[in-house]
Amino acid sequence: MSSICVHGLGYIGLPTAAMFANYGHDVVGFDVNDQLVSELKSGEIRIDEPGLRAFVNQALDSSQLTIDDEIPSSEYHIICVPTPLDDETKRVNLSAVEEAAAGIAPTLRTGDTVILESTVPPGTTVSTVKPILERSGLDAGEDIALVHCPETVMPGNIITELTENERIIGGVNGVSTAAAVRLYETFVESEIRTMVDATTAEFVKLIQNTYRDANIALANEIAMLAADYGVDSREAIQLANTHPRVDIHQPGPGVGGHCLPIDPWFLGHDSDEIDLIAHAREVNDGMAGYIVDLLEEALGSITERKIAILGVAYKGGVSDIRMSPGLHLAEELQDRALHEPAVEARTDGDSPIQVSLHDPQVTDQTLALETLEDAVLDADAIVVTTDHSEYESLDPASIAQKMAGNVVVDTRAVLDEAEWAAADLDPIRV
Ligand code: SAJ
Numbered sequence: 001m002s003s004i005c006v007h008g009l010g011y012i013g014l015p016t017a018a019m020f021a022n023y024g025h026d027v028v029g030f031d032v033n034d035q036l037v038s039e040l041k042s043g044e045i046r047i048d049e050p051g052l053r054a055f056v057n058q059a060l061d062s063s064q065l066t067i068d069d070e071i072p073s074s075e076y077h078i079i080c081v082p083t084p085l086d087d088e089t090k091r092v093n094l095s096a097v098e099e100a101a102a103g104i105a106p107t108l109r110t111g112d113t114v115i116l117e118s119t120v121p122p123g124t125t126v127s128t129v130k131p132i133l134e135r136s137g138l139d140a141g142e143d144i145a146l147v148h149c150p151e152t153v154m155p156g157n158i159i160t161e162l163t164e165n166e167r168i169i170g171g172v173n174g175v176s177t178a179a180a181v182r183l184y185e186t187f188v189e190s191e192i193r194t195m196v197d198a199t200t201a202e203f204v205k206l207i208q209n210t211y212r213d214a215n216i217a218l219a220n221e222i223a224m225l226a227a228d229y230g231v232d233s234r235e236a237i238q239l240a241n242t243h244p245r246v247d248i249h250q251p252g253p254g255v256g257g258h259c260l261p262i263d264p265w266f267l268g269h270d271s272d273e274i275d276l277i278a279h280a281r282e283v284n285d286g287m288a289g290y291i292v293d294l295l296e297e298a299l300g301s302i303t304e305r306k307i308a309i310l311g312v313a314y315k316g317g318v319s320d321i322r323m324s325p326g327l328h329l330a331e332e333l334q335d336r337a338l339h340e341p342a343v344e345a346r347t348d349g350d351s352p353i354q355v356s357l358h359d360p361q362v363t364d365q366t367l368a369l370e371t372l373e374d375a376v377l378d379a380d381a382i383v384v385t386t387d388h389s390e391y392e393s394l395d396p397a398s399i400a401q402k403m404a405g406n407v408v409v410d411t412r413a414v415l416d417e418a419e420w421a422a423a424d425l426d427p428i429r430v
Helices: 013-022 034-041 052-061 095-107 124-136 158-164 174-184 198-228 233-240 276-285 287-299 325-338 372-376 396-402 417-422
Strands: 003-007 026-030 065-068 076-079 113-116 145-148 167-171 192-195 305-310 353-358 381-384 407-410 427-429
Touching: 003 013, 003 095, 013 026, 013 052, 013 065, 013 158, 034 065, 052 065, 052 158, 076 095, 095 113, 095 124, 113 124, 113 174, 124 145, 124 198, 145 174, 145 198, 167 174, 167 198, 174 192, 192 198, 198 233, 198 276, 276 287, 287 325, 287 381, 287 407, 305 325, 305 372, 325 353, 353 372, 372 396, 396 417, 417 427
Parallel strands: 003 026, 003 076, 026 065, 076 113, 113 145, 167 192, 305 353, 305 381, 381 407, 407 427
Antiparallel strands: 145 167
């Protein structure tokens, strides 16, 4: 068993630290956020992920996992810090990775291994992390091992996927790769695939998420085209996918979460060749505007209307609101209503549109979430933006009674069309 320090105790770092600890390694979880450290020390877990609380507490109770605000010397350092994207420039901010590497460098001893798990633009391990670690006087590849080993887990199923998903590992040399493989094979049950170098591992991680994002953009464009031809896009996609070499994803209100809307841009970091991938991003981001167009068409105008958005989690079955398509739609509605010529001329300062939000799984206190009854009360239109199972069993008759209007947009195809039509609420599907 090895000594490990996990740097960054967020969505990936915390379950990863607990996993290694529960498999018998001596793990220190380190974070620069003092408040997070003190919360975790007392077993308080902010992240809402099935099974995580018990899993982390098991590791803490066994003392295989300790939480600290100092970096100890360790045989393995695993970096799981955020790599946010600047929305304007579409450039990554690597300061947390740089800070982590700078914190590790003084603790390094010959034979130690540093693993970058954070998603980064191709070349980051070699161009950014390696020179910072080598300030220690040790050579990465010769004296210490250095690899990129991206996480590939799906929020909502993180603990299972950590053990069951395949891993890819690319080191700055073969010795580095082998050192990381030895560590991950202590708990990964699937194949561990080794790459020729760290940059290939970084690139592979990015094109996995880019494939999914671009495929969803294709599905979204197909949905918009299908609507113009009076074709049901879902049925068309289902039929198209019966071909053995066709796998079109599902359309929706846009793509949320912390990965798909961000990672494709990393591919354009040091290359001008990004084109279709950037356009696919724009198609997905443009879905909120398309839904507002649908609402305007159905309602005549969105001003002085009440629109209920059902679903602010970025996808069904989770409480995560990062890059939420539902919240993006709420902003787009407000923005579009404010720029209506009649509204721009107004001076009363009243909001020109009322947008109510509901989500059965999200508990975020900063959002003005309402009960389902209040959210739909007197609404002119409702838009389902998250495929929560709770929405599949909504009762159209009782919703029809509460609503002022009868416009329903189902961006996730979760409502039973016949039942809703019987309540005079024909859903418009995206
Ligand atoms: N979505 C669609 N249509 C689809 C599938 C998804 O509109 O057919 C939307 C979802 O509703 C959501 C968004 O896309 O808003 C992203 O959801 P997701 O389930 O596709 O992916 P994430 O962000 O939860 O997790 C992804 C996964 N990557 C891949 O499947 C290639 C996960 O395995 C990665 O570990 C994760 O990104 C990550 O951390 O990179």
